[in-house]
Amino acid sequence: MSLNPEELRYTKEHEWVHLQGETARIGITEYAAEQLGDVVHVELPEQNAEFEQGEAFGSVESVKSVSDVYLPLTGRVTEVNATLADNPGIxxxxxxxxxxIVNLQLKDPSKLEGLMSHDDYQKFLSEEA
Amino acid sequence: MKSKEGTVYKQSRKGRQGFSINDRAVADKNISDYLPKDLIRTNKARLPELSEFDVVRHYTRLSQQNFAIDTNFYPLGSCTMKYNPRINEETSSYDGFANTHPWQYQHTVQGNLKLMYELGESLKTITGMAGVTLQPAAGAHGEFTGLLCIRAFLENQGNPRKKVIIPDSAHGTNPSSAKLCGYDIVKIPTGPEGIMDVAAVAKVMDEDVAALMVTNPSTLGIFEKNIKEIADLVHDKGGFVYCDGANMNAVMGNVVVADLGVDCLHFNLHKTFTTPHGGGGPGSGPIVVSELLEPFLPKPVIKKTNEGRYVAEFDRPQSIGRVRAFFGNFGMLVRAYTYIRELGPEGIKQVSDMAVLNANYIRARLKDHYSLAFEAPSMHEVVFSDKSLKGTKVKTLDVAKRLLEFGMHAPTIYFPITVSGALMIEPTETENKETLDEFCETMIQIAKEAKESPEKLTEAPQNTFRSRLNEVKAVREPVLREQW
Amino acid sequence: MRYIPHTQEDIEAMLKTIGAASVDELFDGVPENLRHRELLPLPAALPEPELRKELTELAQMNQSVSQRKNFLGGGAYHHYVPSVIAPLVKRGEFLTAYTPYQPEVSQGTLQAIFEFQTMVCELTGMEVANASNYDLSTACPEAIMMAARINNKKKVLVARSTNPQYRDVIRTYFHSLDFEIEEVNFGSDGRVDADDLNQKLDDSVCALLVQSPNFFGVIEDMKSLGSKTKDLPALFISATPDPLAFSFYSPAEAGADIAIAEGMSFGLGLNYGGPYLGLFATKQEYIRQMPGRIVGQTEDTKGRSGYVLTFSTREQHIRREKATSNICTNQGLCALMASIYLSLLGPAGLESLAKLNFSRRDLFETEIKKTTPNAVVFSAPKFNETVVKLDQSVAQKVIALGKDGFLPGIDLSSFYPELENHLLVCTTEMNQEVDIKMLASRLVGA
Known part of the structure; x- marks a missing residue:
């Protein structure tokens, strides 16, 4: 079931974050997916890998480009979306x-600064264009 | 006429053969007569079985499915798709060149060594540089070799340094070659005039920087007019200037790169010096270097003795070592040498004069129909952006595909990556005015169609051997070899 | 200048359209102090008849293998080049096309590469192959770097019986990267010394690279070597200098993770060392770590089968410093030559040639052993090369035999100090039996 975009937080690198207490689910935004075109491959991190805030934890590829995906918050990967290996177009x-893309156990859930609300992200997109 | 042509495997019939050799002596033998069974493979390689004529027809038919310089205008920017003289093919096939062995003793290959020496001297003269190696197998391999020489020099001084500065408009090979030499990349943005900004270089240039890599003229076809000032800045901090010579066709005979403060440059013989592109190689990427870097060149270096003999010098204690077995892509060296001897000094200059004239002619005819990426003067190529296409239903890709329907190869598209929807046009000096006119008129018509009948572009090409191919399917459901 | 079409009239008309007074003015973007105003001191231009004469004379300063009795091998093999290869690859449609960036008008090149990839997979037994590397010497470091991307290790073991020039290239590539390159010695039979290997092979090893047939012509027991890396992170890299060896040797069956080879034997000719052709194949699971271009089959908008460059996101033009390699232009035309050669040869031709090569080396060794049994140095099975121990310096012999038209072989002493007075001799289908017998008698005879 899809999440409601209005309830998500966003980064300037076009990732979305769905926060639930000490865990978070992360993906890339519809805008990012459109810009990239048909996704043909997703490079996923290892289960239990730990990443610092701002670190690239994987990448999403179309036929002609690659976008790194950055972790908006420091944490440990608890689950990767295995479906993406066979069906990246999802x-x-x-x-x-x-x-x-991944579920994350957050190290410090209070550190939410820098993440945008849905409205802020829409504003950011219109400024970027 | 273009024929549909099944793969060579589909045409295979058991028992056919297109090869003849006297094998009577071994007709009754088996591999197992020479080798213990445990060293012999279980599954044999399946190769196609065809008669010689079947093979000739197959590959002739395949060739007919290609656009090439010989058949079509090919303004592929940054690739210098100029006429490949046939005399080059003849000379490189002479028995004395083609049938010499790379382990031959030097007194038996004086002609080869002399040719390499003389070609090296010419490349030094054209650039004003002190040393040369012909060993790198391609341009990217030359970049790697040049940066290794720079690294070796710095290492010899006690510190190889950590970083290489590269403009954002550079060829992708630049950062990947630098990485291969163990350097981190510092990317600098293209300035407002389409060239490097002196201040931007000054800001990142420090004593951790080993080199600045520059393409001049830049990949935007614009001469880096502040190059000398930038080179001084780099040299002041003990760094080196590496020049990507992909665009030498624009300046040879008119600019001597040593005057620009360049310490090292690679040539692409398949661009500037007419060795054939061959559907993607073989290339050849000689590099020339300044006096400081000369001792670090790969070995051997070809020298001429006082007695007039030619030798491959191996005793070079500071050399970075070999970057390739033997002497590089020698067959390509014969072709480039033949070309340079045909041109002479006047011809060399005339090449760049006419290459620049042709590019500027296209620029003048198209600038009111497409958006120039930068106003600065163009050298041998001109880059347009997709600004004029905004508001239409078409993208740069569609313009490229429509052009194919008129029997012209597309320009380089979406490169440099700093220009939105870039169209990079390099006509080269060997194209005549009628061809350029036809191209310009076609481009103008396509610009008009983009507004009035965009489907002509978005559905193109229709009259080519294949229409647009599904590249997404190619990755999602990979078929990378014939299955049968 | 016959390559430049511009008439004075053309130039004037074009300048008028541009709005420039002269061609010189078009260079106004170059600051005056950086303009070069004199003609370069290059040799004067030559019209075609003189050009042909000059190049002919240069070529005649060389002694070609067609005029001599050649026994040199060592990574460059004198094999027969069928007559149809040159006219086919010199067709302008192949010769003067570039990398197939526009697949709709490049199906010829693309299909030829697809067929080439298929043949390389068949020869090596591997699952995927690329469109080629420059040659085997540069494929060695590329394969090692690929292994390092897969297992993140930095210690590399290279058999010392690998071509010394390839080992030089490996050293050059890894000098500036934080890698440790260690060599594994050869034993008295000419094969990799298993004890030395066992001692050096452990969890920290990134890759084991072994050449077979090795530089001494000796066929390694690749299966046994491959099995040693099986339970380790190390990848097994198999390097084959003369791919006619694929008639009896399959890297995949030996457990290779990456199979590389020199393809020059497949109809390219000697060309004084280049252009040659690097064959590069691996397992499907490693495809995203493979360097070089790859062609894949797909379909067009009308459902017709066609080919495209694919998995491009590995490459430098997209991934830049994170690319799997800096390789861009490869050896397209050489891969085409190899494909044509293999299509002519077929499986029967490949086997005949291999047997001829075995038999010539066999004959040579038999002749040597007639007078001097100990002169054949290595006892392990060999393909088309062997090492002979002389009773005097190789240099002296070479000069003496050179006078009688021989190019007798490669002096091993400068690469292997313990092999002083040792000569590496190569025999192929191109060597006449009478010459082989004569060389043998001259090398060890009175």
Missing amino acids: INEDPYGEGW
């Missing part, structure tokens, strides 16, 4: 639902 079809 990111285009359902970026806020089946196309999620």
Whole structure:
């Protein structure tokens, strides 16, 4: 089931974050998926890998480009979306639902500064264009 | 006429053969007569079985499915798709060149050594540099070799340094070659005039920087007019200037790169010096270097003795070592040498004069129909952006595909990556005015169609051997070899 | 200048359109102090008849293998080049096309590469192959770097019986990267010394690179070597200098993770060392770590089968400093030559040639052993090369035999100090039996 984009937080690198207490689910936004075109491969991190805030933890590829995906918050990967290995195109079809990328155990859930609200992200997009 | 042509495997019939050799002596033998069974493979390689004529027809038919310089205008920017003289093919096939062995003793290959020496001297003269190696197998291999020489020099001084500065408009090979030499990349943005900004270089240039890599003229076809000032800045901090010579066709005979403060440069013989592109190689990427870097060149270096003999010098204690077995892509060296001897000094200058004239002619004819990426003067190529296409239903890709329907190869597209929807056009000096006119008129018509009948572009090409191919399917459901 | 079409009239008309007074003015973007105003001191231009004469004379300063009795091998093999290869690859449609960036008008090149990839997979037994590397010497470091991307290790074991020039290239590539390159010695039979290997092979090893047939012509027991890396992170890299060896040797069956080879034997000719052709194949699971271009089959908008460059996101033009390699232009035309050669040869031709090569080396050794049994140095099975121990310096012999038209072989002493007075001799289908017998008698005879 898809998440409601209005309830998500966003980064300037076009990732979305769905916070639930000390855990978070992360994916890329519909805008990012559209810009990239048909996704053909997703490089996923290892289960239990730990990343610092701002570190690239994987990448999403179309035929002609590669985008790194950055971790908006420091944490440990508790689950990767295994479906993406066989069906990367799900990111285009359902970026806020089946196309999620990782689940994360957050190190410090209070550190939410720098993440944008849905409205802020929309404003950011119109400024970027 | 273009024929549909099944793969060579589909045409295979058991028992056919296109090869003849006297094998009577071994007709009754088996591999197992020479080798213990445990060293012999279980599954044999399946190769196609065809008669010689079947093979000739197959590959002739395949060739007919290609665009090439010989058949079509090919303004592929940054690749210098100029006429490849046939005399080059003849000379490189002479028995004395083609049938010499790279382990031959030097007194038996004086002609080869002399040719390499003389070609090296010419490349030094054209650039004003002190040393040369012909060993690198391609341009990117030359970049790697040049940066290794720089690294070796710095290492010899006690500190190889950590970083290489590269403009954002550079060829992708630049950062990947630098990485291969163990350097981190510092990317600098293209300035407002389409060239490097002196201040931007000054800001990142420090004593951790080993080199600045520059393409001049830049990949935007613009001469880096502040290059000398930038080179001084780099040299002041003990760094080196590496020049990507992909665009030498624009300046040879008119600019001597040593005057620009360049310490090292690679040539692409398949661009500037007419060795054939061959559907993607073989290339050849000689580098020339300043006096400081000369001792670090790969070995051997070809020298001429006082007695007039030619030798491959191996005793070079500071050399970075070999970057390739033997002497590089020698067959390509014969072709480039033949070309340079044909041109002479006047011809060399005339090449760059006419290459620049042709590019500027296209620029003048198209600038009101497409958006120039930068106003600065163009050298041998001109880059347009997709600004004029905004508001239409078409993208740069569609313009490229429509052009194919008129029997012209597309320009380089979406490169440099700093220009939105870039169209990079390099006509080269060997194209005549009628061809350029036809191209310009076609481009103008396409610009008009983009507004009035965009489907002509978005559905193109229709009259080519294949229409647009599904690249997404190619990755998602990979078929990378014939299955049968 | 016959390559430049511009008439004075053209130039004037074009300048008028541009709005420039002269061609010189078009260079106004170059600051005056950086303009070069004199003609370069290059040799004067030559019209075609003189050009042909000059190049002919240069070529005649060389002694070609067609005029001599050649026994040199060592990574460059004198094999027969069928007559149809040159006219086919010199067709302008192949010769003067570039990398197939526009697949709709490049199906010829693309299909030829697809067929080439298939043949390389068949020869090596591997699952995927690329469109080629420069040659085997540079494929060695590329394969090692690929292994390092897969297992993140930095210690590399290279058999000392690998071509010394390839080992030089490996050292050059890894000098500036934080890698440790260690060599594994050869034993008295000419094969990799298993004890030395066992001692050096452990969890920290990134890759084991072994050449077979090795630089001494000796066929390694690749299966046994491959099995040693099986339970370790190390990848097994198999390097084959003369790919006619694929008639009896399959890297995949030996457990290779990466199979590389020199393809020059497949109809390219000697060309004084280049252009040659690097064959590069691996397992499907490693495809995203493979360097070089790859062609894949797909379909067009009308459902017709066609080919495209694929998995491009590995490459420098997209991934820049994170690319799997800096390789861009490869050896397209050489891969085409190899494909044509293999299509002519077929499986029967490949086997005939291999047997001929075995038999010539066999004959040579038999002749040597007639007078001097100990002169054949290595006892392990060999393909088309062997090492002979002389009773005097190789240099002296070479000069003496050179006078009688021989190019007798490669002096091993400068690469292996313990092999002083040792000569590496190569025999192929191109060597006449009478010459082989004569060389043998001259090398060890009175």
